[in-house]
Amino acid sequence: MLSDDSMAQSLADCRVGIIGLGLIGGSMALALRGQCASIAGYDTDQAVVEQAIVRGVIDRPLDLSGSAQDVDLVIPAIPVRSIIALIQKLPAMLPGRFHVIDLGSTKSLIVKAMNELPDRIAPLGGHPMVGKEKSGLDAAESTLFRDRVFVFSPVPRTRPETLELGQQLVAAIGARPMILDPERHDQLAATISHVPHLVSSSLVDAAEGNNDEMTWMMASSGFRDSTRLAAAELTPQLDVILSNRAAILDDIARVMRSLEAMADLIELGDEAGLRAKLEIIRKRRAGMYL
Amino acid sequence: MLSDDSMAQSLADCRVGIIGLGLIGGSMALALRGQCASIAGYDTDQAVVEQAIVRGVIDRPLDLSGSAQDVDLVIPAIPVRSIIALIQKLPAMLPGRFHVIDLGSTKSLIVKAMNELPDRIAPLGGHPMVGKEKSGLDAAESTLFRDRVFVFSPVPRTRPETLELGQQLVAAIGARPMILDPERHDQLAATISHVPHLVSSSLVDAAEGNNDEMTWMMASSGFRDSTRLAAAELTPQLDVILSNRAAILDDIARVMRSLEAMADLIELGDEAGLRAKLEIIRKRRAGMYL
Numbered sequence: 001m002l003s004d005d006s007m008a009q010s011l012a013d014c015r016v017g018i019i020g021l022g023l024i025g026g027s028m029a030l031a032l033r034g035q036c037a038s039i040a041g042y043d044t045d046q047a048v049v050e051q052a053i054v055r056g057v058i059d060r061p062l063d064l065s066g067s068a069q070d071v072d073l074v075i076p077a078i079p080v081r082s083i084i085a086l087i088q089k090l091p092a093m094l095p096g097r098f099h100v101i102d103l104g105s106t107k108s109l110i111v112k113a114m115n116e117l118p119d120r121i122a123p124l125g126g127h128p129m130v131g132k133e134k135s136g137l138d139a140a141e142s143t144l145f146r147d148r149v150f151v152f153s154p155v156p157r158t159r160p161e162t163l164e165l166g167q168q169l170v171a172a173i174g175a176r177p178m179i180l181d182p183e184r185h186d187q188l189a190a191t192i193s194h195v196p197h198l199v200s201s202s203l204v205d206a207a208e209g210n211n212d213e214m215t216w217m218m219a220s221s222g223f224r225d226s227t228r229l230a231a232a233e234l235t236p237q238l239d240v241i242l243s244n245r246a247a248i249l250d251d252i253a254r255v256m257r258s259l260e261a262m263a264d265l266i267e268l269g270d271e272a273g274l275r276a277k278l279e280i281i282r283k284r285r286a287g288m289y290l
Numbered sequence: 291m292l293s294d295d296s297m298a299q300s301l302a303d304c305r306v307g308i309i310g311l312g313l314i315g316g317s318m319a320l321a322l323r324g325q326c327a328s329i330a331g332y333d334t335d336q337a338v339v340e341q342a343i344v345r346g347v348i349d350r351p352l353d354l355s356g357s358a359q360d361v362d363l364v365i366p367a368i369p370v371r372s373i374i375a376l377i378q379k380l381p382a383m384l385p386g387r388f389h390v391i392d393l394g395s396t397k398s399l400i401v402k403a404m405n406e407l408p409d410r411i412a413p414l415g416g417h418p419m420v421g422k423e424k425s426g427l428d429a430a431e432s433t434l435f436r437d438r439v440f441v442f443s444p445v446p447r448t449r450p451e452t453l454e455l456g457q458q459l460v461a462a463i464g465a466r467p468m469i470l471d472p473e474r475h476d477q478l479a480a481t482i483s484h485v486p487h488l489v490s491s492s493l494v495d496a497a498e499g500n501n502d503e504m505t506w507m508m509a510s511s512g513f514r515d516s517t518r519l520a521a522a523e524l525t526p527q528l529d530v531i532l533s534n535r536a537a538i539l540d541d542i543a544r545v546m547r548s549l550e551a552m553a554d555l556i557e558l559g560d561e562a563g564l565r566a567k568l569e570i571i572r573k574r575r576a577g578m579y580l
Contacts, residue, residue, distance in 0.1 A: 129510040149508055180504060191497045192509040196516040199489055201571045202548035207481045208574065209544045214470060216578055218439055219482040220419040225515045226486040230575040234568055238561060245556050252553045254499045256546055258492035263542045266535050271528060278524055281491045284498065285520040288506055 007097050007122060008072035009161055011036050011168040017062040017071035017094075018042070019086065021052050023132055024103050025077030026140025029057045031173035033142070040071060048137055057137070069096035073165065076102040079239035080110065087113040090121060099162045101126045101169065105236070106189060106244040107153040107182035114155050122162045125153035125182060127189070128175060135233050143174070150175035153182040183247075190247035194240055198248070199255060200229040297387050297412060298362035299451055301326050301458040307352040307361035307384075308332070309376065311342050314393050314418070315367030316430025319347045321463040323432070330361060338427055347427070359386035363455065366392040369529035370400065377403040380411060389452045391416045391459065395526070396479060396534040397443040397472035404445050412452045415443035415472060417479070418465060425523050433464070440465035443472040473537075480537035484530055488538070489545060490519040 008014045014036045018025045021043040029039050029052070041058035043049050052058045062071065071094065076083045083104045086093075090100065097120045104110050107125045114123035129149040132139055150170045154163060170177045180188065204227050207215050241248060265274040298304045304326045308315045311333040319329050319342070331348035333339050342348045352361065361384065366373045373394045376383075380390065387410045394400050397415045404413035419439040440460045444453060460467045470478070494517050497505050531538060555564040 129508060131510065131512060148510065151508065178504065178507065180508075184502070184504070188500060188502060188505050188508050191500055191505055192513040195496070196493055196512055198549065198552050199493060199545075200516055201568055201575075202545045202552065203486055203489060204571045204575045205548040205567075206485070206541055206544035208571075209541075210478060210481055212474070212478060214468065214474070215478050215481055218419060218441065218468065218470075218478050219578065220421065220438065222421060222486055222519050223482040224579050225518045226490055227575050228515045229512050230571055232572070234565060234572055238565055238568070241556060241564070242559065242561060245559070248556060249553055251496055251499075252549055252556075254496035255489075255492045256549060258495040259488065259542055259546055262488050262492065263539055266531060266538060266542075269532060269535070271532060274531070275524060275528055277495075278491055278528070281494045281498075281520055282522070282524055284506075285491075285494045285517055288509065289514050 007099060007159075007161060008165070011073075011165060011172055013037055014072040014099075014165070015040065015070055017074045018058065019062065019064075019074065019076045020078035020082075021048050021057070021137050021140075022077065023135045023137075023139045023144070024128070024130070025075070026052065026057055026137040027130075027142065027144035028075060028077060028103065028173070030140055030142035031145055032169075035172040036073075052137060057140070064093040066092055066095060069094070071098055073099045073101065073169075076100070076104070078104075079236045080104045080106050080243040081239050083110055084113045084243075087117065087123075091118050096120065098122070099124070099165055101162070101166055103128055105193070105240045107151075107185045109243050111153055111155045111182045115157060122159050123155055124158045124162045124166050125155065125185075126166060127151045127153070127185065129193075131193075131232075133228070133232065135236075146174035148175050149178050151178045151180050151185050153180060153185050155182075186244050187247045187250070189240075190244055190251045194244060194248050195251040195255060197229040197232065197237060198241070198252065200227045203227050204230045297389060297449075297451060298455070301363075301455060301462055303327055304362040304389075304455070305330065305360055307364045308348065309352065309354075309364065309366045310368035310372075311338050311347070311427050311430075312367065313425045313427075313429045313434070314420070315365070316342065316347055316427040317420075317432065317434035318365060318367060318393065318463070320430055320432035321435055322459075325462040326363075342427060347430070354383040356382055356385065359384070361388055363389045363391065363459075366390070366394070368394075369526045370394045370396050370533040371529050373400050374403045374533075377407065377413075381408050386410065388412070389414070389455055391452070391456055393418055395483070395530045397441075397475045399533050401443055401445045401472045405447060412449050413445055414448045414452045414456050415445065415475075416456065417441045417443070417475065419483075421483075421522070425526075436464035438465050439468050441468045441470050441475055443470055443475050445472075476534050477537045477540070479530075480534055480541045484534055484538050485541040485545060487519040487522065487527060488531070488542065490517045493517050494520045 040062035330352035
């Protein structure tokens with residue numbers, strides 16, 4: 001146990017507490033096995049906690065009753081608005097001094113809540129850029145974060161030692177760290193994740209408009225890939241959307257302006273103009289994911 | 291050789307001529323090996339024809355000088371507007387009686403051109419729902435059409451024996467036949483292929499609007515899949531778009547109405563409304579591609 005005025009400085013010494021043992025939290029526990037002092041876990045579904053202990057994903061249950069002072073690093077791995085509610089209750093749930101690094105998909109509102117925490121709790125916003133079509137502990141895997149980007153959004157009061165611990169965490173799970181302020185993170189996340197989900201959904205929605213069952217039979221790999229996100233689990237996604245409204249609306253407006261510009265060129269039959277516009281886009285996209 | 295008033299009735303007896311030895315034409319030749327009497331091939335790039343012969347993809351060059359009467363089934367596998375131009379010149383290129391089944395991605399304009407053909411040429415519109423990120427003969431493979439939908443759009447003058455030959459062709463290459471009139475084909479193709487390509491491109495275009503290089507570094511698997519089509523080769527795609535303008539504009543308008551409705555719900559913070567809308571879409575999409 002740490003003395004009242006010191007905090008764990010190295011991941012190897014940390015007793016980690018993970019809140020939420022789904023895909024992300026379960027994968028984090030698996031990725032951290034053997035790289036920290038111990039792993040405790042909490043889930044609203046007690047059966048999941050028991051399963052995680054039986055399978056050796058975590059060492060023990062995490063006690064949030066307010067009486068146990070046995071964690072040095074708390075990692076909330078639950079939907080965004082649940083993280084915000086949790087942070088408000090965290091001082092009553094866990095005594096003593098500890099770090100908090102969350103794994104929520106949007107950062108501005110979480111970081112705002114983190115700034116209200118008492119001095120004994122040292123916060124840092126985090127967001128691993130991962131996802132899978134499956135969810136839950138059964139889908140968790142130790143390699144989920146490997147070679148993936150892990151964004152940190154420090155708050156004004158984030159301590160250097162918490163950021164250092166975050167860097168150790170990212171190294172331990174094999175991810176690539178990126179530091180972005182919360183607003184910039186949220187704008188970029190809207191562009192590369194939240195709006196693509198909504199746009200994928202709009203393609204399926206438009207296809208319903210054909211009122212023709214043959215539509216679904218004719219759909220091939222192009223439609224499959226461009227609408228894959230529309231099949232994702234909805235509850236965490238709604239959480240993300242409603243905690244990042246301004247950035248999402250801004251990006252939807254840009255997508256619509258782009259589609260309008262393309263529709264104008266198509267209506268005019270302006271082949272050269274359409275080619276020029278699409279070629280810039282094609283080159284940009286072809287240069288990604290090499 | 292067939293007598294002047296008869297046409298080959300079975301694929302096994304057909305001397306096939308494939309025009310365009312890229313991904314689609316090359317794959318068709320490979321898939322038809324041993325299932326027809328012979329395969330001749332034409333490409334605007336003479337080196338590709340020679341390569342196709344050396345590799346055993348085709349048996350011989352296809353003579354389009356107007357003097358040779360040595361094919362029973364002609365399969366144009368080139369971009370849509372090239373097919374239209376070809377069909378207009380076909381009577382001068384090939385004497386005698388033969389079938390034509392094209393593989394173009396839109397059907398209305400091709401079928402219109404087909405209706406002008408002389409009686410000795412028996413046309414049928416076709417469209418295999420396949421695609422790959424790579425193009426050209428090097429990317430061709432005999433299994434490209436296996437288990438994929440192959441749409442036929444008969445013209446009013448399509449003969450029963452040409453449709454029967456088409457069914458044999460589809461069976462030979464392992465595809466699944468679907469018969470749709472040209473306008474219905476083009477509306478559905480706009481919805482499941484052409485507009486998803488444009489929408490994918492609009493996501494990349496909107497991302498440029500961030501003016502932030504971190505956007506591209508942060509992009510993960512969701513952005514990768516939803517924008518994969520934006521990296522596709524442009525020339526055949528422009529051909530498709532400009533030969534299907536009305537259906538595409540109609541579908542873009544539907545996508546934009548859907549996005550506007552989602553933006554309104556997000557702006558209002560109407561979680562129940564957004565959940566209801568996205569849940570219908572999620573269920574539909576989750577039920578596809580099983």
